[in-house]
Amino acid sequence: MRRPPSKPTTVRALQSCGFETVAADDDRNDPAMIRASKAGFRFRSAEAIKVENPDLPACEEYGALPVVVEEALAT
Numbered sequence: 623m624r625r626p627p628s629k630p631t632t633v634r635a636l637q638s639c640g641f642e643t644v645a646a647d648d649d650r651n652d653p654a655m656i657r658a659s660k661a662g663f664r665f666r667s668a669e670a671i672k673v674e675n676p677d678l679p680a681c682e683e684y685g686a687l688p689v690v691v692e693e694a695l696a697t
Contacts, residue, residue: 629655644691646681650674661694663687 633643633655645652645659650671656662656678664672664680665687672680681687 627654630658633658642695644694646687646691653678661691661697663690 629645629652633645636643637658637660643659645656645662646665647656647662648665648667648671653675656664662678664675664678666682667680672678679690681690
């Protein structure tokens, strides 16, 4: 899972098997995985990472993460 193209490829493979995917990450190496998922979030990312990916929603608190995941899966 450490090679850059493998994470979005894994997401698409899971989706092809009928799984819904949600991704969360705090680093700058996974925007493709987040974008490939049904829903994705930046989690407690540095401000520079948020600026680099303004299209990706950011979640800052652990307690909020399950809420945004459930909301995403409900749509």
